[in-house]
Amino acid sequence: MNILLLSSEYAPMRGGIGTYAREIAVAATQLGARVTMVAPNYGKDTSEADRASPFPVHRFNGGLHSARDLPAKVLLTRSHVGAAPFDVVHAADWPFFIPVALARSRTPARLLMTVHGTEINETQTASKRLAIRFSGAFGPRTEIAANSRFTRDLFRTKFDIDERRIHAIRLGVSAFWSGGARNDRAAVRARHEIGPDRIVMVTVARITRRKGHHLTLEALARLPAELRQRITWLIVGPEGEAQYVNELRSLINTSQCDVRLLGAISDEEIRDLYGAADFFCLTGLPESSGRVEGFGLVYLEAGASGLPSIASDIGGVPDAVLAGESGLLAQPQAEMVASLIQQIAENSDLRVRLAAGARAHARDLSWERCAAETYRLPRPQAASPLEALSA
Incomplete structure (x- = not known):
């Protein structure tokens, strides 16, 4: 199978869509497909990393998408499709939906477009819906x-197309x-001056209001004092909205909770922290702006490392965190989140059971499985009974 994959986000930029494009391309290649990647260069020389890629990467000049980039993407797509x-021909995200649709006359290929959540709401303006309609973006040859x-x-609620052309294909998690070779749990704790008797909760997310750090902090403050004083909360991620970050710092300083802001660190360091922690917590909030949590890949990454999750029951998170199996879900309200933190912090048997479920769920949702379902590629004999059941 010969696949053309176009993405408006890709390494060296870090983010969910870039991760999706990279991982599904690698998995498809491992399953025997020939993948050609088209991605922006962000004004950087990426030649060394691209040469090490298991598939060819064709870079175009550009960075994060804006509306003025659309004509160039149309010409770019037509040249690659032909x-x-x-x-x-796979548009990994919405900036390539219209360009792929307008290039359909140049190829008999199956046209595939991946939706991640928020862009569905963002395309509801009159001008964007008109552009989608007249380009035939979701026409009869397109699969979603x-x-x-x-x-x-x-x-389905926003676009009236045949439901047989819309497929829910959950994302995967990297091995x-x-x-x-992660560092020893005790050594990582010692490096961060965390005692062996501490209960460690970790969050990995950009510090923005919709990620709900303030909600988690309020939940911690509601715990019984004896339990609260045993918990260390490690927050990993770059700073987002400046005003919100300042508000959060102020709340932390007056919270009487042990909260550490670690900033943006490498994936290797995050993996080490997962190994040193007891559970993961990310309590996102619904937004009136239309932004949604389409899935929640970070919960799978924590789960693969053996961490159960506490999460908000919003958006697509229930596909990433199986309630009662790989973690605990609650409505994004402080008293409910506090109850879950107390349950998981005080009950080591519960943590062990949920940790096993989190690992199993992560094994089930491999990128190989995601690529096979997306491109209809055959998979080799599954390596475990769990994978065999999910194939």
């Missing part, structure tokens, strides 16, 4: 891959998070 006999059941259902 360059080889592709079996699948949604990253969760929530995203699939959201798309990096379950394997590798």
